[in-house]
Amino acid sequence: MKWTMNKIALISIVFLAVVLSYSTASAQKNTVKAILDFQMYDVAYLTDFVDIKNNQLNPNISGVSLSMSEVGTPRPELWVCVYVELHIQLRGEADQELMHVYTNNFDMIKNPVLAANNFAQGSSGNIHIRDGLGTYVENGPLRKRLEDMAAKNPTAPPGKYTIKMRVQSATSNNPNDRGVPNTSAISDDAVNTITVSFSTPDEVYVEINDPKDGSFFNNLAPTFSWTSSSPVRVSVYEALSTHRSPQDALTGGNPSIVRQNYDITGHPADFSGNSLTYPGNAERKLEQNKAYVLQVEGRVVTNRGDLMRTSKPIVFRITDDKVGQMLDNFLNTFSGSATATYSTLRSDPMNWVAWAPYGNIMLDGNTITETDLQSLINDLASRPDLKIQLGVENQ
């Protein structure tokens, strides 16, 4: 959507930058202490912060506040104005000031909290943007670039957004005073740098390095490893014989384990790093002759909540693969299409293994054991002239 970035919209970005601040900004210089409580996002959707249709900051952004409190002896009133300066360092570029701005004069004893609606166009409240000559200064070319980026992408461009903020004495007790404040600061400069890492959640990547899809283990504590650009949650699901795809297993059952390497409220990280060995204290232990699906999800924090970027689900099996090894040894002694077919079946990406849960080994319609199979294979192997056809049937 094309929209024109005007003064209000630019202020919106300023506020957005404030919103993106997760850390607490604390400014105290003799008189006032200011606190900003905002969450940091990996991806920020501009449209949730800015009312694009009206070119103004969304006045209904919740959970966003700038709190100011008086230090020292309480006073009946304390008139102040707030100076805000925004710097942007887009990915791969130098830091530049985008703008700086002042609010009008207001009594912070009566208005200790600034919210989104104080910066919205047409705000009828006591606090708003100072509308006087020199009270608003912007970097025009940079603004134009941001405008172009915003037209192409609904999210804030990746980069570092740095906010400098200080509370100054009011120029007067007149809220409509339009002059440029040259008053002294009554709080320390608060400087916060917020990093927007990704332009979209899709930029987050998660790739499982080990195990490879379709591999199998003969131990019950395999180690998984992956590469991710964000913290991850690791899940393992059992694939039942009724599941026809890894996705069936992910959606059709309960996980055998779920582990994450990031903190969430009330739940500290289970592990750190980019690998995990199947723990002995797992909710369910791995079992022989069962198939499992491993999924690693990268966590992406956005202003719309956490998004999980999922890896390709990886199937691994716990089996000693005795039957497969029998066939390997047997068919490797043959030449021709049977060997080639079997080799293709066994190698990536097919990674076929004999699988007892799918049915019994049958000879001429009768069930045979692995011991019987070995005897049969020994017999067949002793007859090198035997013409053996190998086919693969889908079931």
Added chain:
Amino acid sequence: MLKKTVVICVLVLLGVLSLGQKTQQDKKDISAYIVKVIRDVNMKSPTTGWQKAIPLSKLKSGYEVQTDKGSLAMILFADQSKLILREKSIVTIKGEVQGKEILSRSVHMDRGNMIFNVKKAETEQFRFSSPISVASIRGTEGGYNTGSNADLFTIASGLAEFTNSISGRSTSVSTGNTGVADSTGDLKVRKANKKELDNIASGSALGGGQTPSTRTVAVSGSINFDPSPSAGNTTTAKLDLSQTDTVISSVNFFYRTKGATSFTQGAMTLENNIASFEIPAAKVESPALEYYFAINIGSRTLMLPTGGAGSPGSVTVSKAVSSATSGVATITATPAFSPSPIRSFINIQSTLDLSSVAPKLNTVTLKYRRSGDAAFKSLALTLSNNVATGTVPGIDVRSPAVEYYFIIKLADSLNTEVPLPSDGPSNPISLTVPPLTRITPDFGPLKSKSPGSVSVNFSSLQANVTAVSLFYRKQDEPTFTELILTPSGQVATGQIPAAKVRYPRLEYYTSLRFDDGSTVIIPQDGPSNPMVTSVQSIQRELRIPGQTGSLQKKVVVLKWNE
């Protein structure tokens, strides 16, 4: 003079008629052809009435085929899957194809008896149904019989799913088993009995395997030389082909004196399928004539014996022998033996014409022995008009030769004995006897890993057989196993255990024991160079279910013939 007989059967494969197969069109009704019709077979389409079916009648989805009493129909699908409808059966064929892929195919049988041999398809299952049951098969050979109260579903090879439609119960039916579904909803599986398996085997035989239109022609004949060849006398070679219904266009006779390099050719006269050729006297020379026949049938020529010039037949040519001059006489005569050619273990009629001998004769004795024996046996010949005749028993007529001479006792006062030839006792005449080869075991259909029946008919031997054994082994097995056959009359029978019957062939030789305690091996070098008979393969199938890395179920199927 006894005539007869050499009977040699020659099987000639004249050709194979291939069935035309129409190119499949994109998605349409399945089609099939009635490729064989015996007696009364009728067919009808969904829109027409019953009409007589003839070979190569085309069937489409919805067509019905009906066989009357004593009738049979063979239906062939494009993928070579085959149905054989036995008498009093009625089926409806349905199905759909897309391009070359068979999307669906079903045969509903209201009643009757059907043999099927269904080729395996990658995805499609052949479905049989009746008012009582449903069978889904893939790549299977078997039989399906539906009656008013129960269905029988027998699998000769392969695996099938069998369902009782009334109760919905299902079961798998594997090789050698019969599923039984009845009108009460019951369903069970039991071992197929011999009758059921024989029914399938005979049905398959009717189909002729992959070449249902193959035609074979048999030519049989007997060879005889009349009179028995003697040096310097004409003899007529006869080949009696009257037992065959094949049209013989001409027969040529090739002969040479044993030891010569080239054959002389003569065109035989052919009358009522009996070919004759008189060998000029000058060409009849001792010790033997070697010969073969070239039988012309259309554009083909069959050799008899089949080896032709490479392994000709042989008939002994006798020659005149003389005694030493003893007293008043020197006796010269030409011994003759029939039949001609000599056959092992067949009585030999010995004739010695002494009509030209002047002295009065008292007795004539034939002294003979088997080649290799030390002692001679004596056979007193009957003397009539100075022609002495007698019969050497078949048990003494065996390869490689019978050695003989004569003792002629004169009716003089001294009862003078004259050996003929003069050095007969020390240097007897040798009468070549071919090895016994005509006794060949008759095997029933030999199917790998199934018991095989065998019988040996020894009625053509003029000797008392007291025991018959078959020595057999699987191909490449180091040792032979003896199977003692049970004699009954002139035939001995037995059964080879299933474990010894293995594709592709069975090697064997036969042992005959006679009442004189002697034993003959057939062929003579059987232990080192045994006979061979083919064993029909069975397809073995090993199925190993497995899982791919994407959780797909893929079954590895190994197949081989054995």
